[in-house]
Amino acid sequence: MLTLGGFGQVGRSCMLLMTQESKILIDCGVNPGTRNPTESFPRLDWANITLDDLDAIVMSHAHLDHTGFLPVLCKYGYKGPIYCTEPTLPMMNLIQLDAIKVSAAQGKSPIYSERDVKQIMKQTITMPYSTVTDISPDIKLVLSNAGHILGSSTCHFHIGNGDHNFVYTGDIKYGKSMLFESASWNYPRVETLLIESTYGAKEDVQPTRQEVESAFINAVNTTLVDGGKILIPIPAVGRAQEIMIVIDQYMKSGEMVESPVFMEGMISEASAIHESYPEYLARELKQKILETDDNPFDSEYFTNIEHPDAREEPLRENTPCIIIATSGMLEGGPVLEYFKNIAPIQKNKILFVSYQVNGTLGRRVLDGAKQVSLIGKNGKIEVSNINCSIEKLDGFSGHSDYNQLISFVHKLRPKLRRVLVNHGERRKSENLSMSIRRMFRIPTHYPQIQEAIKLF
Ligand SMILES: [Zn+2]
Numbered sequence: 001m002l003t004l005g006g007f008g009q010v011g012r013s014c015m016l017l018m019t020q021e022s023k024i025l026i027d028c029g030v031n032p033g034t035r036n037p038t039e040s041f042p043r044l045d046w047a048n049i050t051l052d053d054l055d056a057i058v059m060s061h062a063h064l065d066h067t068g069f070l071p072v073l074c075k076y077g078y079k080g081p082i083y084c085t086e087p088t089l090p091m092m093n094l095i096q097l098d099a100i101k102v103s104a105a106q107g108k109s110p111i112y113s114e115r116d117v118k119q120i121m122k123q124t125i126t127m128p129y130s131t132v133t134d135i136s137p138d139i140k141l142v143l144s145n146a147g148h149i150l151g152s153s154t155c156h157f158h159i160g161n162g163d164h165n166f167v168y169t170g171d172i173k174y175g176k177s178m179l180f181e182s183a184s185w186n187y188p189r190v191e192t193l194l195i196e197s198t199y200g201a202k203e204d205v206q207p208t209r210q211e212v213e214s215a216f217i218n219a220v221n222t223t224l225v226d227g228g229k230i231l232i233p234i235p236a237v238g239r240a241q242e243i244m245i246v247i248d249q250y251m252k253s254g255e256m257v258e259s260p261v262f263m264e265g266m267i268s269e270a271s272a273i274h275e276s277y278p279e280y281l282a283r284e285l286k287q288k289i290l291e292t293d294d295n296p297f298d299s300e301y302f303t304n305i306e307h308p309d310a311r312e313e314p315l316r317e318n319t320p321c322i323i324i325a326t327s328g329m330l331e332g333g334p335v336l337e338y339f340k341n342i343a344p345i346q347k348n349k350i351l352f353v354s355y356q357v358n359g360t361l362g363r364r365v366l367d368g369a370k371q372v373s374l375i376g377k378n379g380k381i382e383v384s385n386i387n388c389s390i391e392k393l394d395g396f397s398g399h400s401d402y403n404q405l406i407s408f409v410h411k412l413r414p415k416l417r418r419v420l421v422n423h424g425e426r427r428k429s430e431n432l433s434m435s436i437r438r439m440f441r442i443p444t445h446y447p448q449i450q451e452a453i454k455l456f
Contacts, residue, residue, distance in 0.1 A: 001453045005029065005042035006065070008426040008448045010198060010357050013066045014042030015422075017166070019159055022055040022136030026155065026168060030068030030099075030111075032331055033359035041069050046450050051078040055136035059084040060170025061152035062091035062237060064099055071096055071112035074119040083135055085143050086126040087151030087277040091237055093117055094273065098236070098266055102332040107379050129153065129184075129280075144184040147173035148398045149238035150274050150281075156187050164456040165189040167412075169196055171423065173397075174404040177209070178245045179238070179274075180282050183400075185411040192455050193416055195409065197424030197446075198355060198399040200432030205401050212395025213246060217256050219351055219391050220247075224257040224320045228347035228388070233335045233362060235328035238398045239354045240267045241274055241297070243324060245285070246396075248296040262314040264305040264334040265326030271297045308337070315341050328354045329362035336374055340384050348388035353396045358425065366392055405432060406439065413440050420453065421446040 006013030011031030017024040031040050051073060059067055059082060070082070070092075084092065096117045100110040127133055127143055135141045138160050143153035148171040157166045167190045169183075176182045199206070207215065223230050234240045240263070250256035275297055278286040289295050305311060314323050315338070323342070327333035342348045343365075356363040361372060365386060376382035394401075400408065409419060419442055421433040429446035437444040447453055 001455055002047050003422070003447045003449055003451045003453065004044060004047055005031070005449060007422045007451070008424075008429055008446065010355070010423055010425065011065045012040065012042050012069070013423060014044070014069070016047050016049070017139075017157065019138050021138045023049060023053050024136060024139060024157070025054050025057045027060055027066040027170070028057065028069045028073060029063070029065040032065060032329060033357040041072075043450055051076060054078065054080055056080055057082045058135070058141060058155055059088055059092065060155055060168065061146065061149055062088050062095050063149065063171065063235070064095055066170065067092045067096065068099060069111075071116035071120060074123065075112050075116040078123075080123065081135070082120060082124040083127060083133065083141060083143075084124060085151040085153050085280075086128060087273060087280055088153070089121065089124050089126050090273050091150055091270065093121065094266060094269055095237065096120070102327065106332050106375060132158075144187070145181060146170050147175070147177070147180045147183040150179075150277060154183060156190070159456070162189075164191055166192045166194070166455055168194045169408075171196055171198070171398065172400055172408065174400045174408040176282065177242055177398070178282060179242050179285060180280075183408065185408060187412070190412050190415055191417040192420065193409065193412060193418075194420040194422060195405060195432070196399070197405065197421045197429045197432040199397070199401045200405060200421065200424045200428035202402055202431060202435065204428070205403055206397060207395040209395060212393055213250070215393055216246060216353075216396075217250055219349065219393065220322065221257050223347070223349040223389075224259050226347045227318060227320050228345070228349060229314070229320060229342055230322045230349045230351055231335070231338050231342045232322065232324045232351050232353060233328050233330050233339075234267070234324050234326060235354055236266045236270045236326045239328065239396060240324060240326075241271055242396055242398075243353060244271065244299070244302065245296045247322065248299040248301060251301055258301070259321050260303060260314075261301045261322045261324065262303050262305055263324045264311075267324060267326065268304045305334070311337060314338070329356055329360035330365060331360050331362070340374065340382070343384050343386045343388050346387045350388060350390050352390075352392040355397060355399065356392075365390060402432070406435065409436055409440060413442070416440070416442050418442060419444045
């Protein structure tokens with residue numbers, strides 16, 4: 001296997017699985033935390049292959065750091081199959097098309113066009129969870145629930161005639177959320193596990209759901225009572241729907257102060273895709289959607305902002321409200337327009353509920369920046385002061401925390417021969433790798449980019 005991106009870092013996840021008879025590309029993302037072109041994209045150049053050499057591409061889930069470079073492969077002539085789950089296809093399309101808009105709005109030229117995204121639809125073969133598919137002469141693939149976002153999957157590769165079984169977790173939540181069941185773990189065989197390590201450091205222990213939900217209620221209530229506005233920068237897919245369900249539930253129960261909730265940036269489109277695949281959602285949520293009128297996505301608290309002119313209402317002075325807008329790391333998107341208005345005013349709050357990658361504006365704000373420069377209209381640089389309060393809540397993450405990662409490995413332990421660690425800042429991958437080696441006495445490794453790893 002060649003590591004092409006997303007090792008020792010979060011971003012541009014990509015690897016090439018090679019056997020005697022096949023070459024499979026797994027994930028193909030971009031790196032949101034850098035402007036430097038040599039660090040933005042997977043190192044396919046280093047792999048020294050042509051697109052015709054690839055037998056198949058497998059996408060673990062729709063997020064851009066796993067799918068953002070795929071349209072470029074189609075642009076340059078990849079004609080082969082792309083495998084992913086049923087909801088990953090529309091979700092990936094939505095996210096890839098939005099990325100074109102976001103880069104255009106930032107004055108950059110997009111790396112692919114709408115045509116390339118449409119081409120993906122023609123080449124994609126969708127698979128339900130737990131079905132076995134031959135993807136090349138000597139590899140069978142099974143995708144299983146990863147609990148991370150809608151349609152997210154762990155990828156089980158059965159190589160040769162039972163010679164080797166390789167499981168790539170992709171991004172994984174080994175714990176139940178309001179949206180999804182916990183990740184599956186009952187693979188018939190796994191010898192090599194490649195596991196993510198976004199929260200791989202020992203101290204990365206997230207509060208329980210109950211704790212984070214009451215912290216969330218508290219964070220929202222204090223600001224609303226003070227007459228302030230709460231801005232929640234959010235990835236359109238996954239966290240947005242989770243937060244919507246939480247808000248709807250606690251406003252209805254009276255524990256959260258009732259207020260209007262405005263949403264902007266394809267959150268409603270992403271929610272609609274969730275509603276179209278109820279079988280991929282957590283049991284109770286599926287039931288609510290299919291069997292009752294209490295569909296949280298249609299709740300009357302939510303107003304979707306469809307045009308920039310409509311921002312006047314959420315931004316009107318002295319009207320406490322909640323604003324949920326993309327992007328989640330303040331890297332472009334409508335959230336920046338709200339940020340400029342909300343950040344300078346002391347009684348307001350910016351509330352992060354998702355991971356902030358190193359190098360993003362979100363991370364700088366979270367790390368305490370008091371002033372940031374933004375590209376304004378006509379490409380002019382505008383300086384924004386940050387006087388409002390900043391808060392981050394961890395327990396809503398779609399990623400497993402340290403304990404959940406360890407528990408997941410524990411479940412697979414009897415059969416494992418080796419564990420590889422990726423998708424984490426270097427220190428986190430190293431720590432998770434060391435912990436697993438010590439606790440389970442299994443050889444582990446946390447590769448860097450541009451390593452060749454012999455799996456068997
Ligand atoms: Zn992800």
